Amino acid sequence: MVDNFSKIHQTPAIYRRRIGSFMVTIISDGYLEADPSYFSGGADQLARLTSEAFLPSGPFRMGTVVYIVDDGKRRVMVDAGCGPLFGPTSGFLQFNMKYAGIRPDSIDAILITHMHADHIGGLLDEGGAVFPNAEIIMHQAEFDYFMGDLAMQRSTERNRPWLLRARTVPELYPNLRLFDKEGQVQxxxxxxPLTGHTPGHSGFMIESNGDQLFLAGDLVYSPVYSFHILDQNFTFDVDADAAIASRRRGLDMIATEKWLMSASHLPFPTLGHVDRRGCGFAFVAEDWRFNP
Incomplete structure (x- = not known):
C-alpha cells in the first residue's frame, strides 16, 4: 500500500484581524529549526523547558510570519520572510499570498524589523526584486550595520552569503527610506526601536480608531521561555545585554498598556497579550476569531 500521507500539507496559513480601519493579514512563511546548542541557557535547560511544554526534543521549531496591513488605499508589508535561504520548510510567503489574493506588485511599502535573513530573504528571488513597487523602510542603524565593516567581520562561513545577499537590497530597491528615532513611518x-537583537531592530505599532496591535519582531521567540526566562535567548543577538534590556522594557510596556501583540516566531497566528507572572511574564494567546 502506498503511503500518501507524507504528501499531505496543511491548508494555506493565512489569518486576518481587523485593527480599526486596518485589515491585518498574517501570513505564514513556514518554519525554521534551531539547534538546542544555540540556546544561551544551554541545551539541557531547553530540553527541560520543551518537555514541560509537551514539545518534542531535538531541533527547536519556530514559525515565521509576515504581516500585510491594508487600509483600502495602501498595502504595507512588515518583513518579507525567508525566501529560498532556509530549505523546504520555509519560504511560503508568495504561495500563501496567492491564496490571500494579494499580488506582490500591489505592495506599496515594506517595513523591516531587522535585516536577518529570515526577515528579508523573501525580498529577492532569481529575477531580482519580488515586490517591484515597494518602498523599503528601516532604521538607519540597521542599514549602517549590515552595510558596514563590523557585520562582515562578525560573519561566519555559514551566514556570509546571506549578508552579501542583504547588501544587494539597496541596489534592487532604490526607493529606500531610513528613520533614526521613534515616530510615524506610515x-x-x-x-x-528595540535595540539589541540587532542595532536597529524595531517594532511597529499599528493604531486605528482606538485599536492597537504591536508587532514586536524578534523581541521574543517562543512562549516556552522568552516571556519568563528573560536573560536567555537563542544566540543570534548582536548585543545580548542590550537585547535583554529591550526585552524586559518591551514586555513591561506591552503588559502595562495591555496591547495586543505579535512577534514573528510565536505560534501561528501569533496574536496575544502579555501578562505579568511573578518576576516575569507569560504569553496569553488570543482566541481564534472566525470573523475578522
Missing part, C-alpha cells in the same frame, strides 16, 4: 503605523 499613516497609523509608528516605529519603536
Amino acid at each position: 499613516p497609523g503605523i509608528t516605529a519603536m
Whole structure:
C-alpha cells in the first residue's frame, strides 16, 4: 500500500484581524529549526523547558510570519520572510499570498524589523526584486550595520552569503527610506526601536480608531521561555545585554498598556497579550476569531 500521507500539507496559513480601519493579514512563511546548542541557557535547560511544554526534543521549531496591513488605499508589508535561504520548510510567503489574493506588485511599502535573513530573504528571488513597487523602510542603524565593516567581520562561513545577499537590497530597491528615532513611518503605523537583537531592530505599532496591535519582531521567540526566562535567548543577538534590556522594557510596556501583540516566531497566528507572572511574564494567546 502506498503511503500518501507524507504528501499531505496543511491548508494555506493565512489569518486576518481587523485593527480599526486596518485589515491585518498574517501570513505564514513556514518554519525554521534551531539547534538546542544555540540556546544561551544551554541545551539541557531547553530540553527541560520543551518537555514541560509537551514539545518534542531535538531541533527547536519556530514559525515565521509576515504581516500585510491594508487600509483600502495602501498595502504595507512588515518583513518579507525567508525566501529560498532556509530549505523546504520555509519560504511560503508568495504561495500563501496567492491564496490571500494579494499580488506582490500591489505592495506599496515594506517595513523591516531587522535585516536577518529570515526577515528579508523573501525580498529577492532569481529575477531580482519580488515586490517591484515597494518602498523599503528601516532604521538607519540597521542599514549602517549590515552595510558596514563590523557585520562582515562578525560573519561566519555559514551566514556570509546571506549578508552579501542583504547588501544587494539597496541596489534592487532604490526607493529606500531610513528613520533614526521613534515616530510615524506610515499613516497609523509608528516605529519603536528595540535595540539589541540587532542595532536597529524595531517594532511597529499599528493604531486605528482606538485599536492597537504591536508587532514586536524578534523581541521574543517562543512562549516556552522568552516571556519568563528573560536573560536567555537563542544566540543570534548582536548585543545580548542590550537585547535583554529591550526585552524586559518591551514586555513591561506591552503588559502595562495591555496591547495586543505579535512577534514573528510565536505560534501561528501569533496574536496575544502579555501578562505579568511573578518576576516575569507569560504569553496569553488570543482566541481564534472566525470573523475578522
